[in-house]
Amino acid sequence: MAARPPLVALKDVRLQDGPRPLFDGVDLAVEPRSRAALVGRNGAGKSTLMKVVMGLIEPDSGDRSVQSSTRFAYVPQEPVITGATLLDYASSGEAEPWTAEAWL
Structure with a gap:
């Protein structure tokens, strides 16, 4: 092989x-x-x-x-946090608000 x-x-x-x-x-x-x-x-x-x-x-x-099919996932050491609250930041991506609350 x-x-x-x-x-x-x-x-x-x-x-x-x-x-x-x-x-x-x-x-x-x-x-x-x-x-x-x-x-x-x-x-x-x-x-x-x-x-x-x-x-x-x-x-x-x-x-x-x-390789073209390779994907990377990355969590920065020092993320840029936006929004008035941490919940705003957590739900600013594709997460539903209830999912963001569960993460927090």
Whole structure:
């Protein structure tokens, strides 16, 4: 049986924040039906790397490839909360008000 290509892959990715290098030479491949965890100290760049993987941030160099059927779900660390109340925010998307109340 032939190996399937990875859902998402990074090859020799490099990213800097001004003069400070965040990543240099990152290689990553997430295979179909695999489980992965990203572990590191606070401020190590885990969230930034995930943004590169999802295509929210472009690396300074290197390649990123994603299978066309791949979907990402992302919950930002610091969401922009809009609305007068938390219930307004929770129901501002596609959620019905009763569903938003149950979540809260």
